[in-house]
Each structure stands twice: as structure tokens, then as C-alpha cells.
Amino acid sequence: MTHEKLDVLKKYFGYDTFRPQQAEIIDTVMANKDCLVLMPTGGGKSVCFQIPAILKPGLTVVISPLIALMKDQVEALRGNGVNAAFLNSSLSSSEQDQILWQAKLGELKLLYIAPERLFSGSTFEFLKDWNVSLFAIDESHCISSWGHDFRPEYRQLNTLKQRFPDVPVIALTATADRVTRRDILKQLHIEHAETFISSFDRPNLSLSVLPGRKRLQQIQSFINKHENQAGIIYCLSRKGTETVAASLQSAGFKAEYYHAGLAADKRSKVQEKFLKDDIQIIVATIAFGMGIDKSNVRWVIHYNLPSNVESFYQEIGRAGRDGSAADTVLFYSYMDIITRQDMINNSDQSVEQKELLHAKLNRMKQYAEADICRRRILLSYFNEAVEKDCGNCDVCQNPRTRFDATIIAQKALSGIARTDQKVAMGMLIDILRGSRNRNILQFGYDKLPTFGAGHDLRGEEWSEYIGQLLNSGVMDIAYDEAHTFKLNPASWQVLRGERKVDLVKFIPLSERKAREEELAPKEKPKQEIIRDALFERLRILRKQMADALAVPPYVVFTDATLSEMAQKKPVSEAQMKAISGIGEERFRRYGETFIKEIVDFAKENTKPGTRVVKGLTFVETYDLYKEGYSVKVIAEKRNLNAVTIISHLVKLKEDGHDINLKSLIDDRAYQTIIKAAQELQIGKNDPLKPLFEQLNEQFDYGQLRLSLAILEEERERSF
Structure with a gap:
């Protein structure tokens, strides 16, 4: 079996x-x-x-x-x-x-x-x-x-x-x-x-959570770094998918939106275009994607927080199905939690089901707010123990910096207390920053001692820090009272100076981008540039063949298979079949076409005296052999000796090419060599010098190697 x-x-x-x-x-x-x-x-x-x-x-x-x-x-x-x-x-x-x-x-x-x-x-x-x-x-x-x-x-x-x-x-x-x-x-x-x-670990997926501010700007920057790569952006609402898609289209990206409100034929066409790589980006609600077998999705972005870890993990799992590296990004803000909580509370679910949904949302919230390895959190959710950090999430790559934020917490909590616990996020930030807008003046909040106490921090900083205070449990929120903030026993401990508060340091977008650019790889080595150029050429060929066959490109070959081709540059049937993902039927359908493309690329990018593709010299010999030239003429045309040409043809035969080795040597010479080889008990993998000397140097090493290869072939055929 x-x-x-x-x-x-x-x-x-x-x-x-x-x-x-x-x-x-x-x-x-x-x-x-x-x-x-x-x-x-x-x-x-x-x-x-x-x-x-x-x-x-x-x-x-x-x-x-x-x-x-x-x-x-x-x-x-x-x-x-x-x-x-x-x-x-x-x-x-x-x-x-x-x-x-x-x-x-x-x-x-x-x-x-x-x-x-x-x-x-x-x-x-x-x-x-x-x-x-x-x-x-x-x-x-x-x-x-x-x-x-x-x-x-x-x-x-x-x-x-x-x-x-x-x-x-x-x-x-x-x-x-x-x-x-x-x-x-x-x-x-x-x-x-x-x-x-099985292990739920997908080590090829990078995991990142980004602050949910200026999302469209961040998305465009992200996509620019993933040129020609297919990706999915998940949005919470139908309107959100349309807005994001329109923004990307106006920026010159090939993007379409997809949601359940579209007519069935429209949804089908959008999905088909994405599967066939006619568009790069699909912006969709969760109505899209379940069961999509597209293996070359290189990234997934969540514009909004998913409702549970299961959905999130299934959706990011649509990236990198071929095992190659892929990126996942989750945008997260305080408002995402409010929106999700409202959706659950206003649903027709039973009380028991609502409790379950709230619990699942809370686990998703814990993932988004984590300052420990994110992969550990995901895998532990599925009851899988992890012994070490992954090294491929944003927390591992950029460990969080914590600081004593007790004074910041006291300012925020004081603002809540002095407004009789009747303000929500926007109003509290306006009070702390000293904004003299109509609502502030109407309620007389500009007279509070805490008015303007936090003018040194920007609004986005206060938004992030207040969110962290909520998550740390030192304050509460009343979802049923217009999301107003409430104090709890821990709040009073902080206000009285009995409890210290640590928060994660806010990082402005500009600083984070500068850090990313600093850590970004510099100019690629020449071999990587050649490899990437060949991958792009093979990707174009794959798309042409897929269009001709009316199938998605990954049905021809996956990105992982193309990447291995670009790296190893197979130029023979045996080499091509050794590439992961290429079985007999796929080689029969596409193998020779892709070999020709690799050979053409190699010839165009090979300088005299250098060798970009291992095995290309064999292909050149084989092309001349197929044209009917003798060993002597092939050697002259290639400026190589006959022994080298014979070694090429023997290797090509071993790799499965159609070559009549017997026609390359006189029968009398063959019989003489074989008789001496059998007397010395020498096989094709043994040193040839004893046989060369036994025959008084009458035959060159090419003839000896050829004869032993023919003998081995005849023995295998007899079995």
C-alpha cells in the first residue's frame, strides 16, 4: 500500500x-x-x-x-x-x-x-x-x-x-x-x-496587526510592495467593499468588489476574473472565498475585525496555499469592537448563542491586542501547544515597547469621573485635548479641571491609549448607554495612585514606515534578479496557456512550482519531473513548452564563457543530435571534443531522451570494449583507466563510457 x-x-x-x-x-x-x-x-x-x-x-x-x-x-x-x-x-x-x-x-x-x-x-x-x-x-x-x-x-x-x-x-x-x-x-x-x-501552524504566513487609522493609505503602500501579486481584502459591509475598490481603482490598481448584494452573474464574472489573474485584487465581504482553491494568493488584508478566530484563520488561510511565503494584515481599532458588539446585541440570536458570539469575539480581540507572539495565540485557540515564538509575526519582529503610563491613565479616568461617566471616546478626547467645539461648550466641559490636560498628545495617540486602558480592565464601557465610559474599582485604584498602569508605546505611521524601509532588503544579488526575471517570464507563459485552455493559471502550475522552476531552471524531462508539483500528465501537457521558455531565457541571458543554467549545454547538444548531426560534427559546431559530446548524449539518454546510443559506435569496437570490460569486471560507474590501459589506449574515454552505457541499457531491457 x-x-x-x-x-x-x-x-x-x-x-x-x-x-x-x-x-x-x-x-x-x-x-x-x-x-x-x-x-x-x-x-x-x-x-x-x-x-x-x-x-x-x-x-x-x-x-x-x-x-x-x-x-x-x-x-x-x-x-x-x-x-x-x-x-x-x-x-x-x-x-x-x-x-x-x-x-x-x-x-x-x-x-x-x-x-x-x-x-x-x-x-x-x-x-x-x-x-x-x-x-x-x-x-x-x-x-x-x-x-x-x-x-x-x-x-x-x-x-x-x-x-x-x-x-x-x-x-x-x-x-x-x-x-x-x-x-x-x-x-x-x-x-x-x-x-x-494536524498542526494548524502555517509558518509560511506572516501575521501583522496594524492600527486602524488611514487604512486606505496603508493599503496602497502595502500593495505597491506586492506588485503583480494576487490578494484579497475583506471588509465588514457591502458599502465598504465598494468604497475600498473604488479607491484602489482610482489609484490605478486592478481591483473589483464582491458581495452577496451583487447579481449572481456579476459575482461569477468577478470571481472568474480573479481566479484567472485578470484582476489582481478582490475586495469582498465574507460572502467570498470559502472553498476558493486559488493557490497563488500572496496576501490577505482584513479591513475590519472578523467576528471570531475560526473565520479569521480560514480567511487568512486563503493566502499561500501553495506553501510559498504570503503576508496577512489585520487592521484594528476600538470602533471595530463597538460595531461587532452592536451587531451581536441587535441580532435575532438566542441569549445562549449571543453569549457564545461575544466570547468568540473576545478571543479575536485578544489576538488583535496581543503584545506576545501572535501565532502562539492562534494555535493555542485550536488547542495546539507551541514551544517557541514564531519569528514571522509583527510582535516577534518588532517587540513592543512598554512604558509607565499611569499619569496618562489618571488624566483619562479623571475626565470620565468629572463628566459623571457620561462621555464616549470622541468627547473624552476633545476634553483632554482642549477642543472648544459646540458640544464641549454646550455641556460646560471647558470648565473642567481636566480640560486640555492632555493637549500634548494627538487625537490618534489618545484613541490608541484609551483603547489599551479599556482592554487592560482599568475602565469599562456601557454598550447599552451610547458606548459611554464607566469607572470600576480598578479605575479608583489608579486615580488614588494605588495601581500602576503600563501601556504599549504609540508609533506614528511615518515612524513605522521609516523603520520598515530601514529593515527592507537592499539591492538584490544578480542571481536573484535573474531568478525573479525568469519567474515573471514563466508567469506570463502560464497565463497565456491558461487563457488558451480557459482555466485559472494555478491549474497549469502553482506559484510554488514556478518559483522552483525559476530557481533550478530544469532543461530536461528528468529535471522537470523532479520539480515539486509536476506529475506525468502535467509534464505531458506543459513540460516541453516551459523547458523551451527556460532555455530561450537562459540563452538570452548567458554571456560567452558563462553558464546560467545547469544542463543547458546538454540541451544544445541534444538539439544538434535531433537535427541529424554526427558526434564529430556536433563537437566541431560546439567547439568541444567528441568525448564531451558523447558524455552529454549518454546523460541525456539516462534522463529519458530518445537517443540511439548503439548508432554512435562501430559494432566491432563495441564488442572489443565490452569483452575487455567483462574480463576486468568493470561497470559504467567504475574508474575507466584500467580498461583504457587494457585496450592499449586504442579507444578514447568517450567510446568506453558509451559502450558501458549501452551494455547497462541492454541488461535493464532484458529484465
Whole structure:
């Protein structure tokens, strides 16, 4: 089984080894046992059911919540040479009928279907005639009311085990806490299934939280540093997506907005343009993204605070699915919490559900306000212990500077006390800064002893410090009293000088930008410049091929695969197949075209006497050989000796190229060399000097090496 799994992994997916736990999960499914799989987005969940689907007789039915996911995964599977299809409302009646017949005739290995389509019409009854060998339930947290994305239609899946007790079920999700996991198992009636929990760590994702001021300005600066890279900006409201998209468009960026208020065909077109790299940026509500299999998203920005850690982690997980480095940014301000609290309080949820939502929001708030490693906080939420800081979040890279802010706290708390605890954020800041606006004068707040006591700090500084005071518990907020501030016992301790307050030092945007520029890498080495130029060339070629095939570019090759190509510059079939993510079918479809592009690039960027691409010299020899030139003529044309040319051709043959080695040497010479080699028991990997001397230096080293390679080839063929 181990050998079979690895063969399938390499042949269809182009990888040499499994990621952690994938092999064990596949073995469990192949043993017809149920299981629950928790893996982070981009962690390789799909392989856990796709390889068993290929190995098992019959059909694997994949239940998936969104059309986009089905379409993406089916296109990728077909690109890898696997017979797969999807069944949903985007297809015409005749197209659906054709797929139903393919399933009945056993022509498919995987069929993706939405739960509502599965239980409509006679589809569920058809399953009995389809020789179903496995049910894979993706995004399985949708079945639980404790999950962050509960979908009532998923509840119908609890009948699967009743009707198909002998068919194994694999439930998969990227985000589920302990309560949600138990509920998934209960709802699917697989309580005794083995649960596999992979590390939720995505070390390729950088994590940053930025102050929520001048967000559009910060976003434009960020995107300028990520030229030609695809990214997603999540906004809380539909209007927010439109405003941000319009701002980016006016600044010259290729951006579109996406939300549930758009017509279905408009949403579909925007999503298609993003998947095909026709636009760089999608600005969206959470209505976008679940199940999007686009592997080359290089960054995700949250314009507003998400409602819970599960949603946040799933959304940032859409970046860097190919394993390459990606950036995530969360903007956070005091008003985000107020907005989210209001949304929960004004919802139609039960009291119990509201309490749960408030608790989840509080955990998200703790992440945003952290001054310890952010990855530790995320992973601990999913009950995963972490022994050391990650080094790839803003807190690790720029440790927070704390200072004694007791006097600042006393000024703010005094302002609250002297206004009878009836002011909110804006009014308190105006009092502290000594603003003589209409409201201040109307209430007589300009007569307070604290009026103007904080004129030395800017409004944005006071906003951040007051937010920190709230979070530290030395003051409260009454959400049901127009968000006015209230004092508590800790407040009075601070005012009486009985308690010290430490806060994190405010950093102006200008200072933070200067620090980033100071830490930014300087001019790149020449090899990196060449590598990046080749990556861009391959990226353009990928886009051209993808457009011709009407598929997203990452279906051709992922960014990670292109990056490895640009670094290693493969120029032969063997070298190309050694690149991670290139299996037999992908090489057959695209390999030679990309090799030609790499060779052309190398020739254009190679100075006489230098070698930019390892193996390019072999390709030049091979091109001349294919044109019918003899070894002698090739050597003359390339200004190399014949021994070198023969060594090239032997290596090319070993790499799988079509070369008739026997035609390169006289048969009598071959027989003489082989007879002497057998007497001396010399093989092709042994030193050739004894054989050279045994034959009285009658044949050169090229002829000796060629003869031994032919002998080895004939031996392998005889086996």
C-alpha cells in the first residue's frame, strides 16, 4: 500500500513525499474506516480523499458547499489526468444528465456535489447504482451549529450512515474547536471515528496587526510592495467593499468588489476574473472565498475585525496555499469592537448563542491586542501547544515597547469621573485635548479641571491609549448607554495612585514606515534578479496557456512550482519531473513548452564563457543530435571534443531522451570494449583507466563510457 500511495502521489500530483498525517489518513480510508480530519487551509486535505478515490474501485462522492470549490478542484484533477466531475446548478439539464450517466457507467473516480443538490430530485436514490466507495464531506464544520459557518442543509447528511452503513465517511475541515469536533462526529453518526488533528501552524504566513487609522493609505503602500501579486481584502459591509475598490481603482490598481448584494452573474464574472489573474485584487465581504482553491494568493488584508478566530484563520488561510511565503494584515481599532458588539446585541440570536458570539469575539480581540507572539495565540485557540515564538509575526519582529503610563491613565479616568461617566471616546478626547467645539461648550466641559490636560498628545495617540486602558480592565464601557465610559474599582485604584498602569508605546505611521524601509532588503544579488526575471517570464507563459485552455493559471502550475522552476531552471524531462508539483500528465501537457521558455531565457541571458543554467549545454547538444548531426560534427559546431559530446548524449539518454546510443559506435569496437570490460569486471560507474590501459589506449574515454552505457541499457531491457 505504501508503494501504491507514493506512486499515485508522484504520478498524478507530482510530489515525492506526503505531508504529516496524510499517509496515515489514506491508510485509514483504504481500510474502510470513518475518520475526521482537521488540517489548516493549504495543508493538503484534498489529497487525503483524492488518492483513496484513485486507488479504490468505484466512485468517491465529495460533498462540498460552494460551486467555486467544485469547479476549481475538478479542473485541477482533470489537469492531473484524473476523471472527475461536479454536479450543481451552474450546469444545464443536459450536462447534468451526462454526468449522471458517467457516474452510473463507472467512468468517474470523483463526483463533487452540493448537499442541496444531493438531496434534490432522485440524485440520492441514484447513489445506490453508482458503486459508491467513499463519502468525503468537505467543510464539515458546516454541519454543526457550534461552528462558525453553520448551514442547515448540511444537517441532512446525518442520513448517510443510515442508508450506506458500509461506505466509509471522511469528514474534513480547516477550523473546528473541541465542541465543534464532537458535534461533527455526532451529527454524522460516526462518533467512534478516528480523529486526525494536524498542526494548524502555517509558518509560511506572516501575521501583522496594524492600527486602524488611514487604512486606505496603508493599503496602497502595502500593495505597491506586492506588485503583480494576487490578494484579497475583506471588509465588514457591502458599502465598504465598494468604497475600498473604488479607491484602489482610482489609484490605478486592478481591483473589483464582491458581495452577496451583487447579481449572481456579476459575482461569477468577478470571481472568474480573479481566479484567472485578470484582476489582481478582490475586495469582498465574507460572502467570498470559502472553498476558493486559488493557490497563488500572496496576501490577505482584513479591513475590519472578523467576528471570531475560526473565520479569521480560514480567511487568512486563503493566502499561500501553495506553501510559498504570503503576508496577512489585520487592521484594528476600538470602533471595530463597538460595531461587532452592536451587531451581536441587535441580532435575532438566542441569549445562549449571543453569549457564545461575544466570547468568540473576545478571543479575536485578544489576538488583535496581543503584545506576545501572535501565532502562539492562534494555535493555542485550536488547542495546539507551541514551544517557541514564531519569528514571522509583527510582535516577534518588532517587540513592543512598554512604558509607565499611569499619569496618562489618571488624566483619562479623571475626565470620565468629572463628566459623571457620561462621555464616549470622541468627547473624552476633545476634553483632554482642549477642543472648544459646540458640544464641549454646550455641556460646560471647558470648565473642567481636566480640560486640555492632555493637549500634548494627538487625537490618534489618545484613541490608541484609551483603547489599551479599556482592554487592560482599568475602565469599562456601557454598550447599552451610547458606548459611554464607566469607572470600576480598578479605575479608583489608579486615580488614588494605588495601581500602576503600563501601556504599549504609540508609533506614528511615518515612524513605522521609516523603520520598515530601514529593515527592507537592499539591492538584490544578480542571481536573484535573474531568478525573479525568469519567474515573471514563466508567469506570463502560464497565463497565456491558461487563457488558451480557459482555466485559472494555478491549474497549469502553482506559484510554488514556478518559483522552483525559476530557481533550478530544469532543461530536461528528468529535471522537470523532479520539480515539486509536476506529475506525468502535467509534464505531458506543459513540460516541453516551459523547458523551451527556460532555455530561450537562459540563452538570452548567458554571456560567452558563462553558464546560467545547469544542463543547458546538454540541451544544445541534444538539439544538434535531433537535427541529424554526427558526434564529430556536433563537437566541431560546439567547439568541444567528441568525448564531451558523447558524455552529454549518454546523460541525456539516462534522463529519458530518445537517443540511439548503439548508432554512435562501430559494432566491432563495441564488442572489443565490452569483452575487455567483462574480463576486468568493470561497470559504467567504475574508474575507466584500467580498461583504457587494457585496450592499449586504442579507444578514447568517450567510446568506453558509451559502450558501458549501452551494455547497462541492454541488461535493464532484458529484465
